Amino acid sequence: xxxxxxxxxxxxxxxxxxxxxxxxxxxxxxxxxxxxxxxxxxxxxxxxxxxxxxxxxxxxxxxxxxxxxxxxxxxxxxxxxxxxxxxxxxxxxxxxxxxxxxxxxxxxxxxxxxxxxxxxxxxxxxxxxxxxxxxxxxxxxxxxxxxxxxxxxxxxxxxxxxxxxxxxxxxxxxxxxxxxxxxxxxxxxxxxxxxxxxxxxxxxxxxxxxxxxxxxxxxxxxxxxxxxxxxxxxxxxxxx
Numbered sequence: 172x173x174x175x176x177x178x179x180x181x182x183x184x185x186x187x188x189x190x191x192x193x194x195x196x197x198x199x200x201x202x203x204x205x206x207x208x209x210x211x212x213x214x215x216x217x218x219x220x221x222x223x224x225x226x227x228x229x230x231x232x233x234x235x236x237x238x239x240x241x242x243x244x245x246x247x248x249x250x251x252x253x254x255x256x257x258x259x260x261x262x263x264x265x266x267x268x269x270x271x272x273x274x275x276x277x278x279x280x281x282x283x284x285x286x287x288x289x290x291x292x293x294x295x296x297x298x299x300x301x302x303x304x305x306x307x308x309x310x311x312x313x314x315x316x317x318x319x320x321x322x323x324x325x326x327x328x329x330x331x332x333x334x335x336x337x338x339x340x341x342x343x344x345x346x347x348x349x350x351x352x353x354x355x356x357x358x359x360x361x362x363x364x365x366x367x368x369x370x371x372x373x374x375x376x377x378x379x380x381x382x383x384x385x386x387x388x389x390x391x392x393x394x395x396x397x398x399x400x401x402x403x404x405x406x407x408x409x410x411x
Contacts, residue, residue, distance in 0.1 A: 172212045172391035182225035192223040210289040251281040255332045259310035260385035261302040272302035275388025276310035289388040303341035331374035
């Protein structure tokens with residue numbers, strides 16, 4: 172996705188064939204089920220299906236060209252340990268039109284990515300800490316569900332599942348959910364994170380922003396950075 176994307180510039184005229192736009196966007200949404208590297212851009216494209224502009228169609232065509240050039244890529248299932256680990260990230264106030272943040276998280280079973288999400292948050296976050304905290308909350312819900320599913324499949328997780336975040340303030344809030352003037356506006360239901368930490372289901376750890384795998388699910392990135400994180404998702408050619 173272009174780094175110079177801006178909704179207020181370029182050709183913002185309505186696209187002449189919105190039905191075609193919606194048809195291709197729907198197909199890309201299906202493809203993103205097996206291609207997490209296109210999840211963020213596909214989510215952005217689908218947000219504009221109601222009244223797509225020429226700019227939006229240019230973004231869609233750019234994604235189609237990328238897909239055409241990477242048809243050999245997929246998610247291989249590698250042998251190894253069956254321990255869960257997760258990454259959660261957020262891009263604060265990413266959308267200039269409504270200032271909502273973008274949540275991105277992904278979970279791995281061993282070296283194989285098994286679930287991921289790139290989604291705009293439903294409310295406006297007043298700080299980057301709040302945006303990251305909401306992202307941790309979404310990832311926590313996914314991790315708890317996966318732990319229970321794996322337990323039913325007789326793959327019981329040994330010890331807490333590590334969840335990696337690059338925001339130290341959000342980690343501190345998750346481990347010590349004390350209400351004060353700067354955090355009391357965060358909904359109470361997000362504080363269920365601390366309960367799972369105390370129960371030993373989850374362990375939130377800090378990771379540097381450079382190594383944050385979920386970054387690819389929250390924003391458009393430079394080419395080198397995108398390829399680096401795509402490799403960390405373990406997306407590669409089936410012949411490799």
